[in-house]
Amino acid sequence: MQITVQEAVNTLRAHEGKTFIELFRHGSMSAEIYRPLEHDPQQPHEQDEIYVVISGTGIFQNGEDRYPFQAGDFLFVPAGREHRFLEFSGDFMTWVIFYGPSGGER
Secondary structure, three states: OOOOHHHHHHHHHOOOOOOEEEEEEEOOEEEEEEOOOOOOOOOOOOOEEEEEEEEOEEEEEEOOEEEEEEOOOEEEEOOOOOEEEEOOOOOOEEEEEEEOOOOOOO
16 A cells, blocks of 8 residues: 555645545554644544654644654654644645554553
8 A cells, every 4th residue: 555645635635625634544543644724723532643744844732742843753642632733834744643442552
């Protein structure tokens, strides 16, 4: 299975108005592309989550911690934790991978 960044972007663009779209699912794992516009309205998720930043820069809030991110960075968020992208550049987009049971892996 292969999905290029350009294929993912084209799929997202085809769904006008959406900021994310699921591209692949296998068992408990799903892969999405996410491109928020100006504001990241995320709420905590039921599964553990990985982000791999495709492009852009900004600040990532993970619980109480905040730190800068850039293209290529790997970010992990355990299930149920408050998190969001802040002060991100206009070209920001990221792969999102959810996996594991509801409530996260122990």
